[in-house]
Amino acid sequence: HQLIADAEAKWQIRVEPPFNLTWNYVAPAKKADGSDVVIKIGFPQDGDFLSEMWALELFNGEGIEKLLAEDKANYTMLLERVTP
Numbered sequence: 001h002q003l004i005a006d007a008e009a010k011w012q013i014r015v016e017p018p019f020n021l022t023w024n025y026v027a028p029a030k031k032a033d034g035s036d037v038v039i040k041i042g043f044p045q046d047g048d049f050l051s052e053m054w055a056l057e058l059f060n061g062e063g064i065e066k067l068l069a070e071d072k073a074n075y076t077m078l079l080e081r082v083t084p
Contacts, residue, residue, distance in 0.1 A: 011078050042075040
């Protein structure tokens, strides 16, 4: 719970109940301005998580959700929320 609380304070978001997924913690959130975002928290044992951050930085929202903020030390990302 501390990682979520830290991200809420750092990025001025309110995290909502998580999506029903199995590995990473992924949840919708609201920014202070009311816009929708997603928080994703990975596990340090997941070597691909930092690679995912790097790829999101590289693509910069072109054809994939945009990485809005990152905390590599805590394996946490703030992502643009996309819907079909």
